[in-house]
Amino acid sequence: SAVISQKPSRDICQRGTSLTIQCQVDSQVTMMFWYRQQPGQSLTLIATANQGSEATYESGFVIDKFPISRPNLTFSTLTVSNMSPEDSSIYLCSVTLNQETQYFGPGTRLLVL
Amino acid sequence: AQSVTQLDSHVSVSEGTPVLLRCNYSSSYSPSLFWYVQHPNKGLQLLLKYTSAATLVKGINGFEAEFKKSETSFHLTKPSAHMSDAAEYFCVVSLTGGGNKLTFGTGTQLKVEL
Numbered sequence: 001s002a003v004i005s006q007k008p009s010r011d012i013c014q015r016g017t018s019l020t021i022q023c024q025v026d027s028q029v030t031m032m033f034w035y036r037q038q039p040g041q042s043l044t045l046i047a048t049a050n051q052g053s054e055a056t057y058e059s060g061f062v063i064d065k066f067p068i069s070r071p072n073l074t075f076s077t078l079t080v081s082n083m084s085p086e087d088s089s090i091y092l093c094s095v096t097l098n099q100e101t102q103y104f105g106p107g108t109r110l111l112v113l
Numbered sequence: 114a115q116s117v118t119q120l121d122s123h124v125s126v127s128e129g130t131p132v133l134l135r136c137n138y139s140s141s142y143s144p145s146l147f148w149y150v151q152h153p154n155k156g157l158q159l160l161l162k163y164t165s166a167a168t169l170v171k172g173i174n175g176f177e178a179e180f181k182k183s184e185t186s187f188h189l190t191k192p193s194a195h196m197s198d199a200a201e202y203f204c205v206v207s208l209t210g211g212g213n214k215l216t217f218g219t220g221t222q223l224k225v226e227l
Contacts, residue, residue, distance in 0.1 A: 042203060042219045043157075043217045045215065092156065100162070101147075101162060104156050105156055106155065107156050
């Protein structure tokens with residue numbers, strides 16, 4: 001398995017501001033993913049981030065709102081831009097090992113006031 | 114396209130009794146299937162996975178699941194529930210193995226009572 005950490009673990013933000021979430025993995029991985037889990041709901045994939053290429057966004061998510069960086073094989077960031085209360089969610093990153101299994105970080109709990 | 118249906122949003126059992134969490138999938142190709150567990154205020158933990166090997170899959174903490182192609186099901190079971198099993202459980206499907214896009218079910222909240 002992989003050890004994945006996220007920073008911050010939680011935050012409370014004002015509407016209109018932006019928050020950058022960091023995801024760090026203890027081994028080099030090709031594929032990293034960002035998910036959103038809205039209150040009381042399941043996980044929805046935001047985008048796939050591969051090192052050296054632009055992130056691939058799922059339907060309903062755009063780069064201007066959720067810019068992603070992937071500077072190397074162990075790190076990625078997701079920014080939630082121009083936040084509104086509807087962005088209050090848990091944001092999780094995940095990585096793939098052996099092309100079979102995804103392992104998830106502990107999540108970042110975001111509350112937007 | 115692929116999808117997952119978890120038939121029960123909430124399941125309540127008594128400690129020491131069997132657990133059954135139901136999951137049906139839809140996939141155009143041979144899927145990979147997973148069960149993840151999420152304890153309160155914690156991240157997602159992989160319980161078990163099916164990737165076209167044995168149809169009966171054993172996972173951690175005494176859980177197991179059986180892949181039944183004829184029924185398009187992948188139900189999660191445990192012979193005897195423990196208080197520590199109380200959590201949210203997600204059934205997940207992937208077309209090309211878990212390395213690629215995962216589709217999550219809506220989750221089943223398991224409550225274990227004394």
